[in-house]
Amino acid sequence: MIKLIMFGLDGVLLDYQKILKESFNETLKKYGYPTLTDSKRYYFDNLPIEGQLQILNVDPEEIPKMKIWHDSLVLTRMKTIEKDHELIKVFRSLQEEGYKVAVCSNAMDRTVHPIITELGLTEHIDVIRTVEDVSNPKPHPEMWWDVMSDLGVFPEDCIIIENSKRGLDSAYHSGVPVKQVQSVYSPEDIPRLIHLWVNPEAKAYRNEVLRN
Secondary structure: OOEEEEEEEEOOEEEEHHHHHHHHHHHHHHOOOOOOOOHHHHHHHOHHHHHHHHHOOOOOHHHHHHHHHHHHHHHHHHHHOOOOHHHHHHHHHHHHOEEEEEEEOOHHHHHHHHHHHHOOHHHHOOOEEOHHHHOOOOOOOHHHHHHHHHHHHHHHHHHEOOOHHHHHHHHHHHOOOOEEEEOOOOOOOOHHHHHHHHOOHHHHHHHHHOOO
């Protein structure tokens, strides 16, 4: 019996990497450095901005001011995030049905909480875990284990919805059934996927999904 539904953030509830990519490349361009392609961007995931700039051999004296500029761009773009009324409706229905809901992200507190607030989901989420809450970020499954421990729920009574490779690796190693979404805007979007667990008429299909 499903009691807890846990979500990744980036690539699941919104495309946060797009915000980071655009802000980072705009910062590089402003200070006269070549921008990164998507294929190279993968290797910078989960590194602090200072580490990313060091790898690119940026002048150490420029790194502090580039970080400030980058962070201001990220915050500006985050403020353009709009409430997702479809997600709010779905998350509210999860609460009404008695499900617990959690979000686990490798991003920092100062990023995750404002995003969830902008999406309008704060009051509908029971637990939020960020990279600052654990000793081992994704792809380690500690985040998922931590949430289950806090809420007293066993892996067989949970479902994880993820998108990124690191997120999926951590989810599979947690022992919890996992469903992958292809992207935020895929045909198998979050509302339709979640309704498999909240709609009694979908029980047969839901059971089939969990078996696969």
